[in-house]
Amino acid sequence: MALGERDPVTGYLTTGHEWNGIKELNSPVPRIVYVFLILTTAFSLIYCLLMPALPLGTTYTKGLLGYDERQVVERELARAATVKAPWHELLDRQDFVALAADEAVMREIREAGRLLFGQNCAACHGTNAMGNAGFPNLATGTLNWGDSPEVMQETIRIGVNSAHPETRTAQMPAFGKDGILSRREVDAVIAYVHDLGRDGIAAANLAHSDGAEIFSAQCSACHGEDARGNAELGAPNLTDSNWLYGGDLQTIFETVWYGRQGQMPGWEARLGARNVKLLAAYISDLRTQRP
CATH class of the missing domain: 1.10.760.10 (Cytochrome c-like domain)
Incomplete structure (x- = not known):
């Protein structure tokens, strides 16, 4: 295709490129594009003149308006x-x-x-x-x-x-992991604790006498003989339905076996x-x- 060929429909010259019979026109850039370029360039120059804009090492241009975001x-x-x-x-x-x-x-x-x-x-x-x-x-x-x-x-x-420095402190021992209680004793006490909130302390004592005895010996110093907790020590009430980690047998087992040490920032x-x-x-x- 000859360079400079003029398209008969639009009247524009072609570029000399052709793809599958389609010729590329050398059409001019629309004037609106030039208008936008001029306007945006003018806006940028005016903005840089009036407002803080250009970094200058450790400082920046302040602009004629003296605007300061701080x-x-x-x-x-x-x-x-x-x-x-x-x-x-x-x-x-x-x-x-x-x-x-x-x-x-x-x-x-x-x-x-x-x-x-x-x-x-x-x-x-x-x-x-x-x-x-x-x-x-x-x-x-x-x-x-x-x-x-x-x-x-x-x-x-x-x-x-x-x-x-004045933080509240709370630490529940790892009764199983540290060997304080045997697996049999842990199973007994978690069955007892599990039923405290569901059936009440009297029923739990009757149904789990071994667990009640272990609880009295190992847990009551913090949670109280009645298992209602001690706010001075941050020990929770075990007789209600509110459980911090969960009240199912598996979660209670994990709590007793591995211990708990919650943390909250001051x-x-x-x-x-x-x-x-x-x-x-x-x-x-x-x-x-x-x-």
Whole structure:
């Protein structure tokens, strides 16, 4: 095909390329493309002139408008702090009873607490605070260390088996793995514990006398003779239907045989005293809203 041949239909010259009888036209670039290129280039130049844009080693061009995103954020934070100051002051000063009685403050606590909980606690306890295996149900479940707002505030502050110097500590021995109990004794005590919550302590004592005896000798120091737990030690109540790891025989066996050592970080350094108290008030409110 000769270079410079003109297409009879469109009037455009061809490029000299042909594929399967199809000739390539040397059609001009649409003018709209040039318009967009000119506009975007002009916009870029104007933006670089007016706004912070070009890096210059350890600094950057400031722009004629002097716009600074950091200053904008700082102003927004200062404005938000001013808006929140009245209820923050009440949160800092009032006890949990007074806070719960102030519906206006509780609305703020519910909104802020929901966000704070979602960002820091939901990964373990779930977005609805109903817990996961190995992580307690904060909304309705029994809490090992107690469920008063003051106790929850302290638990959040210092954590459990955490790096905080005042941390709560909790350790259940590995009765089977460490040879404290034989396999027969472990089987006896897990059968007893399994039936405590289902049938009650009297029926469990009658049905599993060997397990009851082993429990009294090995477990009652932490869980109590009545198996109702000890909040001072963080030992759970074994007579109800709330199980941290699971209440089936296999899971109870794993707990008794291998032991348990839950862990929760202390949030004081990361969140600060105000947010720790905010979370305690939020969780306490959740517990009052659900049966």
